[in-house]
Amino acid sequence: MKSRLFLIVMLTGVACSQSPISQGPTKRIETSTRLVAVFSDLNNELFQSIQKRDVAAFDRLVGEDFELRASSAPDNPKSREEWQQLEFRRPLHSFRISQMAVRGLRDDVAIVSFVLEEKRGTTAAVQKSLLVQAWLREGEAWTCQEAYVAPIAASAALSRKHDRRPSGKD
């Protein structure tokens, strides 16, 4: 009797352990907000302008008084011109934008945050950063007025498959 019970428990255990339904919490599949769609497109345009060294497109998307602050040098903000020169000097081979969130503070002001993965220069390493941007709309045109950037440690497991968004380079 004992051996029968043992067999039943063992086989049932094996059966349940194989069940996909008994696995842990499942991810959700999100319907992105309209603003996430808008700012994904705008940021794809922005980083494509850097890839192509397209000054006109860059200037259209980045405001005149733009300032970039980086966690590595918080006392040394970069102006639009400085950032553009820096970005255009280093070849951007590929990039990917993920985990975007957008807070529409008003109809014409939005705070955008996302994870940027980029491959630069000759190294194959992917650099990951968290970017936070402030965008302002004048008429129908949005321009980026301010950005903050901080690197994400390589060990941070932030990239998830269902967060993938088109980068134009994937």
Add this chain to the structure above:
Amino acid sequence: MRKLMFVGLVVLVAFSLLEAQSTRNARHVVPTGKGWGVEVPRDIAPLVVITGNGINYHGGPVIKGTMKAYFIWYGNWTNGPHASDSQTTVNLLGSLFGSSGLNGSSYFRINTTYGDNSGNVSGNIVLSGSTTDNYSQGTGLTDARVQSVVSSAITSGRLPKDTNAIYFVLTSSDVRETSGFCTRYCGWHTRGTISGSDIKFSFVGNPDRCSSACEAQTVSPNGDSGADGMASIMAHEAEETATDPDLNAWYDSGGAENADKCAWKWGPTTGTVGNGAYNQTLASRHWLIQMNWENSRGGGCDKVLGGTFYTQ
């Protein structure tokens, strides 16, 4: 002898369970035309599944037959903070998911271009029950609490347990979903095990909470911006649940499911978007509902099965 038969029976039952529960790694046999079959991994798309249209099959099941929809109206849908937290919204969305709404429409039949190795999505969806929930989980919901809302509706008997269905948790505008409603998403769908069954459910909040993020227009075809905004999000979640119920069937190389590929794209509309535009007439009403990705003719977003593809 009896002992041997008993052991044999137990082994047989256990193997049946293993087979039934294993979807991702299961193997199945396809005919060779030579009188015997060859076993192929299920991850290789079977012949009946059409691929190569910008979206890929990953081996999981789709929902076949008429998909049921169940609504759980969470919070205050009588007189909440926004005008759309009202019975008008309940009635409008009830008509959209009624038998003459999305059900069998040329729009929802776009999903019939998706299938698994035993058949295709039917293109039918019917509201089969609804209930209310008076803030049982408070006004700040986590994903886990959303599942608790669904679980409670089923285990209490207010809604039936149905694996061929989508359960919508629809929250009034005073309810937050703390994992990113209004900043990352307007809704989501997933699956979970409830009372031992594979239950598909979705969260959709009243978009009047964040109209710039989750509504295409505040002047809307039915004069109820909340309901009109929810209509498109709910259609999105329903068609993704039909074609990717367990998150292992249809999505593209970037992880986008069918409706994701056409989110916030309407195609040609009657009227201007932002001012009461519409692109669908269902249940004798006008709606602005996003297009869906058709898995044929190379793939594209369209408003009706077999219709013209549009990029915006």
